[in-house]
Amino acid sequence: MSTTREIDDAQSTEPTLLGLEVQLADGAVHKIDAAAGYSAMELMRAAGLPIKAECGGSGVCATCHCRVPLEWADRLPAPANDEIDKLDEIPSADDRSRLSCQIQMTDALDGLVLELQPDSLDDRDGRYLDAAE
Ligand code: FES
Numbered sequence: 001m002s003t004t005r006e007i008d009d010a011q012s013t014e015p016t017l018l019g020l021e022v023q024l025a026d027g028a029v030h031k032i033d034a035a036a037g038y039s040a041m042e043l044m045r046a047a048g049l050p051i052k053a054e055c056g057g058s059g060v061c062a063t064c065h066c067r068v069p070l071e072w073a074d075r076l077p078a079p080a081n082d083e084i085d086k087l088d089e090i091p092s093a094d095d096r097s098r099l100s101c102q103i104q105m106t107d108a109l110d111g112l113v114l115e116l117q118p119d120s121l122d123d124r125d126g127r128y129l130d131a132a133e
Contacts, residue, residue, distance in 0.1 A: 018110040022049060022066075025118045026128045034105045040066070040114055041101035050122040057101035062086045064100040065093065066114040076103060076112075092119060 020034040020043055032047040034040075041064040044051045052063035059082055068076060073096055079087070083102045087093045100114060121128050 016107060018105055018107065019112070020044075020105065020109075021111070021113045022047075023113070023115045024049070024128050025116070025121060034112075036104075036106050038105055039101045040103040040105065040112070041099075043105065044100065044116065049116065050128060051100070051116060052120050052122045053101060055101075059083060059086060059099060059102055062090050062099065063120045065090055065117040065120040066098055066100045067094070067096040067117060068098055069113050069115070070096065072112055075108065090119065092117065 015035040018034040018036060020032045020040060022030045022032060022044055024030070030047065030049060032043055032049075034043045038046075039057055041051060041053050041057055045053060053061070054063045055061035057064075065087075076098065079098060079102065083099050086099060087097050090097065097117075098114075100116070100120075103109075103112075103114075105112070118128075
């Protein structure tokens with residue numbers, strides 16, 4: 001038999017659904033249900049978005065490159081030195097660039113907007129980059 005406290009504890013462990021919005025090179029905007037503790041890259045993959053993410057989130061391939069709109073840039077934790085080093089290897093990277101595998105969703109990031117960059121699109125059928133031209 002459950003006590004009120006057990007029920008309250010169970011309810012408090014329910015993950016809170018968060019919002020993540022991803023814009024692709026063709027201009028399409030995808031709204032994804034997210035949960036705290038997952039990386040933005042993992043959430044994009046789980047939603048079926050065409051992200052390369054070749055290293056699976058180890059932070060070594062730089063194929064999960066996204067840009068963060070200015071209004072969100074200051075709300076993200078600063079990148080670690082390893083992430084900065086990897087971003088330096090991407091010719092098109094700029095001050096708004098981040099590796100989406102290094103962005104962990106938190107309640108504070110509910111509604112985060114990311115722009116998945118063409119260099120990190122898995123676009124084998126030409127569906128996304130051709131549409132952007
Ligand atoms: S998935 Fe490889 S660096 Fe992000």
